[in-house]
Amino acid sequence: MRFLLILLLCLPTWLHAQKSQVINSLPVKSNILQNTQHIAIYLPAGYAKSNTQYPVLYLLHGAGGNYRSWLQDGNLQHIADSFLQASKTQCIIVMPDAAMTFYLDNIHGHYSYETYFFNELIPYIEAHYRCKPDRRFRAIAGLSMGGFGSLLYAMHRPAIFSSCYAMSAAVRTDEDIIKMPLADFRRRYTTALDSIADTDNRITPFLHQNSILYLAEHIPDSQKQLVRFFIDCGDDDPLSKGNALLHILMQEKGILHEYRVRNGAHTWDYWKQSLPQALQFITQAFQQL
Template sequence: MIKGLRFLLPLILAVSAVGAERTDCGSIKSKLLPYPVGYCAVLPPGFAAHPEKKYPTLYFLHGLGGDQTFMVSSGAWNVVADGWERQSLGEFVVITPQAGRSFYINSKDGRARYEDFFIREFIPQMEKRYHLSATRAGRAIGGVSMGGYGALRFAFKYPQMFSVVAVHMPALLEQLPRGSANAGLSGYLGGAFGTPIDEAFWKANTPFVYARTAALQGMKIYVDCGDRDDFGFDAGTRALDKLLTKRKIAHTVHIYPGSHSAEYVAQHLDESMNFISRGLGLTR
């Protein structure tokens, strides 16, 4: 059962500065959403000097309460920058789009088609704007909490698009809570799954649905979660581990000591970034 409902708080790590020449934040207009969508891109050291190179990409999705500045305004940047400096990480572009409370899906009421926007508009525009690899082998996706939910769902629903997925404490629930807990959850989710939550719609959109049948052989999959996750997402992580194991899908799952917190992410972000670098074929 969910212990409180504060997983919507921003997952902000220690603040650090990023050189302006290594980041680019902007927005794009959408034909599928009624508002421009902000994003921030973190660029590797050699990016400006190699306009002819098609860079691999990590789409890193923020948690509920966060925004597109997650990587560039937090200590998460330090992990990537240090890896580049030590050459323990290969060079890839990291892009975080603004997602609000969308859970990265097309909303129940049809007003916010975020999934369609991300797949049909955002990725193609980013690939053109930043001369990125437009191949499955060149795309990774990751995220934290709500962003972990979104990353797993995108990876499992569109396995032809992504070769690597790596997430921390993903917002995975096998069952919705009942009674007052469900009512509170509905308010926090901001209507993405209906208000009150439409249970059938919610079930149809969970990453579990796609994990049961998708062609995931060959995809590199990494998931971790704290053993004292405040919202029970450790149980969801274990359930996903069991499902993938039953299907004989290769994957890496860790249940580490910790709660649903920024500190937990900070402790394990280096592991996921190295997993992504290896999964993209950039390092061993």
């Protein structure tokens, strides 16, 4: 009875120690972007009580979203808690805010989001949080525009990440880009391209430098096995064609990847089902030698 009483008295403290922590809005001053960025961070259970270093997942939002989207719409804290506790794994999850940059640097250098991400955001996270500063323990994932961003960053800088999980990624062919209505094209790419006229040639060297299909087509042999890729897209998603073409191209080029098509559309219901699978894939990559 005495042991049981002690256990009951200690239980609330133990449960509190095991609870994850979410920082909803952390301001990060950016010299590159000349503003203050805001990010959200998930710290796993026990972070505050330990001296442990943790792997890091950078989780990117989609178009029209922001750094809080995964928390508010994606139920991230509950899903991450459930998966990490069951799998006995842990990681920090960083959710940045890219607005409508498509995670790109501006063509004229006016707003260089990709440069900020690598030159300021990652160093800031690794300086202020107990991260394992090694590519093996660094991953990237995202949905829609964020799926594009995760693929783009993993292909641009494969020495930075061990794995990349792209959900419903905004992968488009040159033909898709040409046929896109001007209003949609401007909404997506004005931040990267500045002014856009109806007569402008959309297929440019800048587009190819930032095209997932072009990058996969021209990936050097030495980089084909560096990053573990996972492409995940619903069968009713309007972006399913681009994702399927990327899978076929990766197969032909011998790029290490997994590809899954599940029942679903371009919705949060689909992405919330994807998140545990993404965490499983990513944490497995963290554990590989």
